Amino acid sequence: MKKAILLLGFIFFGLQSSYSQGGEFLLGVNVGLPVGDVEDISNFDVGADIGYLFGLADIVKVGPTAGYMHFFGEDDVDDFQFIPVGAAGRVDLGFIVAGLDLGYGIGVDDGNDGGFFYRPKVGFSVAMLNIVASYTNISIEDNFSVGTLNLGLEFGL
Template structure:
C-alpha cells in the first residue's frame, strides 16, 4: 500500500513538472450514501480525489485522476443473529474529463478501482458528475459504480467539493 501511494506521488510530481503551465491540479472530497448491492452492508462512505486536468479545448479538460474511497461497514440483527461487516476501501485510478459551461460543470471519471482490504479484488469504475462552478471551487453531485464481480457492484450517490489548485 505504501509503495502504491509513493508511486502515485512520484507520478503526480512528474506530471506537475511536465505540464506545470498547461493544466490544473484538482483536489476533491466527498461523502456518499451506498445504494444497490451494498446499501445493506455499508452505512455511508467518504472519499478524496486528486487529478491533473489539461485543456483540450476552451471548455474541455481531460487528465489522470486517482483517489481513495472508504466504505463504513454496517451491522444488524436478523431474527436473533447478529452480524457485522468490516469497512472496505478502494483506490480508483483512471481518466477524468470535464466540460466547463461557465457556472455549470459536467464530467466523467473512468478507470479501475483497486481493492485495498483483504478479499476485495476491485473492479472497473465510472463516476458521472455534475455541479456548479464558483471560481476555483466546484460543488459536485456524482454517482459512483464499481463493478466488483459479474453479479455484484458497489454504488454510491455522492456530494462533494472540487478545488482547483
Template sequence: MKKLLLVGILAIFGLNPFYGQNNFNVGIQGGIPLGDIEDFSSFELGVDLAYRFTFVEIVEVGPLIGYSHFFGKDDFDDLSYLPIAASGRLGLPQSFFAGFDLGYAIALEDNVDGGLYYRPQVGYQFPTFGIVLSYAGIASDGFDVGALTFGVEFKW
C-alpha cells in the same frame, strides 16, 4: 542535494505553462451507498486528486487518483478502494459542468476484488472551487459497489 531538489521543483512549477490555469483539483465527497453495498455499508467518504489539461476552453481531460472508504454497518467490515482513472470535464453555460471518470478501482482489503470504476458527475464551478453531485460506481464480478455522492472540489 536539498538545494538542487528545491531549485528543480521551483523551476518545474515556475516554468510550467499549465500551472497558472488552475488544473490541479482536490475533491472531497461523502455519499449514500447504493447497489449491493448498501446492505453492508452506511456511508461513503472519498477524496481524489486530478490534473486536467485544457484542450479547448470548455474541455479538460487528465489523470485522477483517489481513495474511497465505505463504512461498514453493524458487524460488517469497512471497505476501501483506490480508483485510478481518466477524468474528463465539459464546461456548460452559466458555470455548470458535466464530467465523467473512467478507470479501475483497486480494492485495499484482502479477499475483495477491484473492478471497473466509473463516475458520471454534474456540478457548478466557482472561481476557486466547485460543488459536485455524482454517482461513483465500481463493477466487480457480480458485486456492484456504488454511492450517490455530494462534494466540493478545490482548484489551484
C-alpha cells in the same frame, strides 16, 4: 497494498511534473450514501480525489485522476476501501461543470480485488470551487457492484 501505494506515488509524481506545464490541478472531497448491492453492508462512505486536467478546447479538459474511497461497514461487516485510478474528462460551461471519470478501483483491503470504475459528475462552479453531485460505481464481479450517490467539493488550483 504495496502495489497500490507504488501506483499512487507514480501518479502523484507524474501530476507534479505536469503541473509546471500548464493546466488545472484539482483536489476534491466527498461524502456518499451507498446504493444498490452495497447498501446492505455499508451505510456511509467518504472520499478524496486528486487530478490534473489539460485543456483540449475552451470548454473541454482531460487528464489523470486518483483517489481514495472508505466505506463504513454495517453491523458485523468490516470497513472496506478502494483507490480509484483513471482518466477524467470535464466540460466547463461557465457556471455548470459536467464530467466523467473512468478507470479501475483498486481494492485495498484483503479479499477485495477491485474492478472497473466510473463516476459521472455534474456541478456548479463558484470561482475556483465546484459543488459536485456524482454517482460512483465499481463493478467487482458480474453480479456485484459498489455504488454510491455523492456530494462533494472540488478545489481548482
